Amino acid sequence: MRIATWNVNSVRTRLDQVVAWLQQERPEVLCLQETKVTDELFPRAAFEALGYQVVISGQKAYNGVALLSLLPLDDVQVGFEALLPGDPEAPGLSEQKRVISALVDGVRVLNLYVPNGSSLSSEKYAYKLEWLACLQRYLAVQETQGDPLCMVGDFNIGPEDRDLPDPKRQTGGIMASQAEREALQLVLGDRLSDVFRVFESDTGHWSWWDYRSGAWDRDKGWRIDHIYLTDDLLSCATGCLIHKATRGNEQPSDHAPVVVNLAWSLEEETDENGD
DNA sequence: ATGTCTTTGATTCAAAGA
Numbered sequence: 305m306r307i308a309t310w311n312v313n314s315v316r317t318r319l320d321q322v323v324a325w326l327q328q329e330r331p332e333v334l335c336l337q338e339t340k341v342t343d344e345l346f347p348r349a350a351f352e353a354l355g356y357q358v359v360i361s362g363q364k365a366y367n368g369v370a371l372l373s374l375l376p377l378d379d380v381q382v383g384f385e386a387l388l389p390g391d392p393e394a395p396g397l398s399e400q401k402r403v404i405s406a407l408v409d410g411v412r413v414l415n416l417y418v419p420n421g422s423s424l425s426s427e428k429y430a431y432k433l434e435w436l437a438c439l440q441r442y443l444a445v446q447e448t449q450g451d452p453l454c455m456v457g458d459f460n461i462g463p464e465d466r467d468l469p470d471p472k473r474q475t476g477g478i479m480a481s482q483a484e485r486e487a488l489q490l491v492l493g494d495r496l497s498d499v500f501r502v503f504e505s506d507t508g509h510w511s512w513w514d515y516r517s518g519a520w521d522r523d524k525g526w527r528i529d530h531i532y533l534t535d536d537l538l539s540c541a542t543g544c545l546i547h548k549a550t551r552g553n554e555q556p557s558d559h560a561p562v563v564v565n566l567a568w569s570l571e572e573e574t575d576e577n578g579d
Numbered sequence: 580a581t582g583t584c585t586t587t588g589a590t591t592c593a594a595a596g597a
Contacts, residue, residue, distance in 0.1 A: 313597085314585060338597085340586070365586050366596070420597055428596090460597090514597090515583040558584080558597085 305375075305409060305566045306331040309456035309529055310550075311417070311512070311559035315339040315370065318557055319347050325550060326354055331563060332374045333408055335415035337458045339368035346370065361401045369404045369415050369457075377406040384438050387445040397431075397438050407451060410570035411537065414446070416457035423478050432460070436487035443491060454566075455496060455532040458512075458559065461488050463498065466507035467527040479528060496532040499564050500544045511546050512559045520551055531564045540568045 308331040312318040315336060326334065334356070339346065341362050348358040351372050361382045362368035371377060381387065383398030386405075405414040416439070421432035446453060462480045465471035474480050492498075500509070510525025519525060531544060547561040 317585070338585095422597075515585095517580085517582050519582095555584090 305333070305411070305568050306563055307333040307335070307408075307411075307413060307454055307456065307531070307566065308561050308563040309335045309337070309415070309458075309531060310561035311337040311458040311529060311557060313338050313340070313557045313559065315368075316341055316345075316347060317555070319350055321550065321553055321556070323350055323354065325547070325561065326351070326356070326372075329547075329561075329563070330374070333413055334372040334561075335413065335456050336370040336372070337368075337402075337415070337417035338366075339370050340365060341368060359404065359406060361404045363401045367401045367417055369402060369417055371404055371406050371413065371415055373406070373408055373413075375408050377408060380404070380406045384442050387442050388438070391438070391441060393434065393438055394442075397435050402435075403442075409568070410451065411566075411568065412446065412449070412451040412453045414453060414455040414457075416455065416459070418457065418459045418461065420460045421478050421484070424481060429478065433483060433487055436484075436491055440487075440491050443493075443495075447495065452536045453496065453532075453534045454537055454564075456530070456562070458528060459488065459530050460528055461485065462526050462528055463488060463530070466505075469510070469524040469526065479526065492532060495534055497535070497538050499531050499533050499538060499541050500527070500546075500562065502538065502541060503544050509546060510548075510560075511562055513551055515558050529559055529562045531562055533564070537566055537568065540566045542567055 356372040360370040384394040388394040402417040419432040421429040462468045511529035513520040513525040
């Protein structure tokens, strides 16, 4: 099973590119972020025509996440409040549409668009840290449900200096501050691993290149789009690739897709009742 | 460093967010 994540920066603007990439790659699951569209205007028919089931959580203009799957999507959960009904902060932190998950072949696929934070002095940065703390509480509940977890998305954090193009300048700033990195580590605990780093330890592998300052032409990107797996899935991973070529498209998203390949198939239990 | 792209909303642009 291949699971992909791609921040498309408007699914309507990028529709032809996403369709072309799906036709070429045919991953079982594609998680989209920054769809930037309300649910009624989401172009679901274009994906259904390719055989994908579509579940979405969107809003006007900003944010928005979607899950596309060739395999059945079960037990769809939208927002933090789905797992944190009594949490005082979860409803407020779910107003921005950034969280959707579903069960696919026995795997809990969790698709996230982590807040950007803007700058260290912004109230959006405080929101980002509160949001990550809420994600930590959310995952504690998810863990009790016992399903293998594949958590993907745009994390808007470079976890280590090797994930940044110029760490001397950038470490400590937005997307690379100690508080953001520590908040992410608390989310991961000792349960979740960054599968890209199982296969590649070098710097210079990026998933996002700013539209500004010729970042793409100078190959000055960041690795902020990640796939995290619990050990039961990590042991099935046979590769994790960043599809960098899409960033060179006409009118590209500023992010490239990241894809993990898992040698996974749930051993279906047949119903022996009445035998 | 205000660089670029997307969306919205109010009149062919400017603002906001990333």
